[in-house]
Amino acid sequence: MIITENDDDALRDLKHFLGTCFKIKELGPLKYFLGVEIARSKSGISFCQRKYTLDILEDAGLLGAKPKKIPMEANVALMPTGSDPLKDPTRYRRLIGRLIYLTITRPEITYAVNTLSQSMHEPRKHHFDTARRLFHYLKGAPGQGLLFSLNGPLHLTSYCDADWARCPFTRRSITGYCIFLGKSLISWKIKKQVTISRSSAEAEYRSMPATTCELTWLRYLLQDLQVKHHQPATLLCDNNAALYIAANPVYHERTKHIKLDCHTVRERIQNGEIQTTHVQTKHQVADIFTKPLPTPLFQSHLGKLGVIDIHTPT
Structure with a gap:
């Protein structure tokens, strides 16, 4: 069992209570758990x-x-x-x-x-x-x-992307997103979309509500952990058409069939929970979750994800 708390007194009381209910042994600071190795340094915690x-x-x-x-x-x-x-x-x-x-x-x-x-x-x-x-x-x-850095502001930043009709068998698009808290990658996902998108803009836009829902859940989680996050989370997308759909309240033939997704994103924007921003395709980190990349681009995105190897000789 892993126990964490930002209050030393509360942590001590919890361990005492568990000790009265069960026969437990304290193993000290977390180093190894279910195959995951944890190391600490002045830069942060690596997994x-x-x-x-x-x-x-x-x-x-x-x-x-x-x-x-x-x-x-x-x-x-x-x-x-x-x-x-x-x-x-x-x-x-x-x-x-x-x-x-x-x-x-x-x-x-x-x-x-x-x-x-x-x-x-x-x-x-x-x-x-x-x-x-x-x-x-x-x-x-x-x-x-992964390295979870000790430095940087606790601000939620997300990248969302979709590869239109990527699946050669079903022609369904692939949704991929990644979310950072400061410099640390805390959530990512890749999933085949449940419907066939008729345009790349539609495929890209369907990735936005999926990311928005995850951002909303993370904001609630941070609130439960008493981590203040007053500013809107940043949602970066490399498709201008998808960003226009999120900003434009008028529905037309191209967007009326995805009206529910439009409401999901736009409501969060109007509430000040998220803000959308355009990112150049070459800086779209979520590309690594939607398609195989050539070596230079893969290595570039790998560094942005905060992936490190502490066993590499310095």
Whole structure:
């Protein structure tokens, strides 16, 4: 059990109460929990899963693999057919299942794992080959993880993006977003949209209410934790058409079928809970959650996510 509190007296009272109800042993400051390794420094707190990653590589038989710089080749679209089915799909399913747990400290592999997990019902050879490339990427930096910085204002900033008709089989778009508290990445998500969007603007706009709902929940959470957040959260999007829809209260043929989503975002804007801002595509960090990126852009976004490797020699 992990216990946290910003009041030392309240924390001491809680531990005393638990000690009277259960037989417990205090292990001190958090260092390791369910495969997650925690380290502290003057810069902040870092989370990684180095041992867990090495266990996955050993399970895959790729501890000696040659490292790769990106988890997935750019412009790759995995089809459900195209090669022979695997003779033993249980191994593929086990490895992908373990990778899903790894995404809690490795946000940069979320898109690749999400794509590979969609083939678990009938994995094929080209799916496993793509998974092997991901293992080669993990071999390059098994101790990579997230840094939660001690510096910077406690302000919510989010990036939302969508890749229109990304799925080659269903032609549904992919929604991706990431949310920062100050400099620290605290929430991210990738999900295939439930409907087919008829334009890139519609696909981009559908990612905005999903991000808005997460921002609203985080504001309530910060309030419960007694963290003041008076200013509106910032929502950055690289699609001007989607931003115009959020600002324009007039509905027309292109937007009336997404009126509910429009209300979700616009109501939060009018209440002063969020403010929308345009961001250039090259600075759209959420791109890493919606598509495979070329190496230079991937490495650039990786640094912006606050992903570090404390095991790298300095």
